[in-house]
Amino acid sequence: MDCIFCAIARGELGTKLIYEDEDVVAFEDLNPQAPTHILVIPRRHYPSLQDVPKDEIGIVARLAAAAQELAAERRIWPSGYRLVVNSGSEGGQTVSHLHLHVLGGRQMVWPPG
Ligand code: 5GP
Ligand code: ZN
Numbered sequence: 001m002d003c004i005f006c007a008i009a010r011g012e013l014g015t016k017l018i019y020e021d022e023d024v025v026a027f028e029d030l031n032p033q034a035p036t037h038i039l040v041i042p043r044r045h046y047p048s049l050q051d052v053p054k055d056e057i058g059i060v061a062r063l064a065a066a067a068q069e070l071a072a073e074r075r076i077w078p079s080g081y082r083l084v085v086n087s088g089s090e091g092g093q094t095v096s097h098l099h100l101h102v103l104g105g106r107q108m109v110w111p112p113g
Pocket of ligand 1: 004015028029030031032039085086093094095096
């Protein structure tokens with residue numbers, strides 16, 4: 001299977017991993033939309049949030065835990081940050097490997113575009 005995020009998680013593209021545990025890795029977004037823009041992904045390939053089986057949904061909490069740690073480390077808390085999971089075409093998802101965007105370092109606006 002040809003998945004760019006799987007390749008990054010395996011360390012094949014030389015992308016610097018800024019967080020790593022048994023199940024989760026994180027790295028800087030290539031096209032940052034904020035001063036801090038990190039992608040947190042499961043090592044296992046799920047095309048989208050909808051594809052996570054109910055008995056594996058705990059991985060989403062693991063992504064959130066990594067985001068929490070990174071937000072503290074990057075000092076975007078307590079100023080604040082945004083977590084985004086684009087899902088499917090109308091959700092704005094362009095890479096078909098579940099990922100959590102961690103955005104911070106500037107004022108976010110609501111609603112998003
Ligand atoms: P999506 O639109 O699917 O929610 O987000 C995909 C994100 O992945 C985009 O923000 C895009 O900039 C980022 N991205 C796509 N390809 C690469 C890559 O090869 N390396 C990194 N670091 N980020 C990527
Ligand atoms: Zn993948």
